[in-house]
Amino acid sequence: MDDLIKKAAADLAAARYVVALTGAGISTESGIPPFRGKGGLWERFDPMEIAHIDAFMRDPAKVWNLLVKEMKKIVDSALPNDGHKGLVKLEEMGKLKTVITQNIDGLHQAAGNTDVIEFHGNFAWQRCMDCMRKYETSKVDVSVIPPRCDCGGILRPDAVFFGEMIPTDAMWRSRQAASACDLMLVVGTSAIVQPACLMPVYAKQSGAKVVEINPERTPLTGKFSDYLIMGKAGDVMNRIVAAMDKNEG
Ligand SMILES: [Zn+2]
Numbered sequence: 001m002d003d004l005i006k007k008a009a010a011d012l013a014a015a016r017y018v019v020a021l022t023g024a025g026i027s028t029e030s031g032i033p034p035f036r037g038k039g040g041l042w043e044r045f046d047p048m049e050i051a052h053i054d055a056f057m058r059d060p061a062k063v064w065n066l067l068v069k070e071m072k073k074i075v076d077s078a079l080p081n082d083g084h085k086g087l088v089k090l091e092e093m094g095k096l097k098t099v100i101t102q103n104i105d106g107l108h109q110a111a112g113n114t115d116v117i118e119f120h121g122n123f124a125w126q127r128c129m130d131c132m133r134k135y136e137t138s139k140v141d142v143s144v145i146p147p148r149c150d151c152g153g154i155l156r157p158d159a160v161f162f163g164e165m166i167p168t169d170a171m172w173r174s175r176q177a178a179s180a181c182d183l184m185l186v187v188g189t190s191a192i193v194q195p196a197c198l199m200p201v202y203a204k205q206s207g208a209k210v211v212e213i214n215p216e217r218t219p220l221t222g223k224f225s226d227y228l229i230m231g232k233a234g235d236v237m238n239r240i241v242a243a244m245d246k247n248e249g
Pocket residue numbers: 128129130131132133149150151152153
């Protein structure tokens with residue numbers, strides 16, 4: 001593992017245009033449970049019942065009560081962890097240009113990354129279904145459900161529900177970034193869901209190195225990623241950044 005940390009530090013030092021692709025694994029250390037897998041929200045709820053746009057349109061109050069309020073509680077109190085902070089350091093070093101994320105928690109922006117592409121929108125904001133005005137989720141009053149805009153319209157998360165399209169500008173920009181980078185860091189995602197799974201492929205096809213930081217092997221491992229550093233995002237990022245500082249000093 002130490003050798004791979006050194007290798008990643010050297011590869012990052014040599015890279016000029018780094019793009020990071022992140023998923024749920026980078027946010028678990030901030031107390032945000034993944035939707036899928038053990039301990040995930042979908043163990044307790046059927047996503048098609050409460051996270052599908054049709055369910056929301058049918059009964060917004062029900063979806064607010066069962067899902068949105070609970071997520072608001074989790075996201076309102078979550079803070080960026082060392083994984084997010086490591087990506088900010090890479091941006092400050094002039095290496096990292098863009099973060100492409102499947103997460104909706106807004107923690108990359110909270111940490112300080114400036115160019116974040118969100119495939120699934122952002123839960124840190126709610127928007128009015130009538131006039132599109134946006135409200136910060138943490139400031140939305142949930143004493144009356146569903147919460148409403150000043151205009152009377154119902155508020156909904158500014159995130160993508162099941163049954164909704166990935167925003168086209170996010171698709172387009174991420175594809176461009178993936179093709180332009182010379183190193184892609186894949187952090188905390190097995191990248192098995194569309195369109196995230198395509199980004200390492202675009203990067204690889206364009207000649208970029210693809211470096212994975214994940215707790216276990218994924219479908220990318222040995223196929224599209226050059227190597228896998230096994231571990232938790234925060235710990236691995238800390239060690240890579242420390243190795244880069246040491247090389248520079
Ligand atoms: Zn409104």
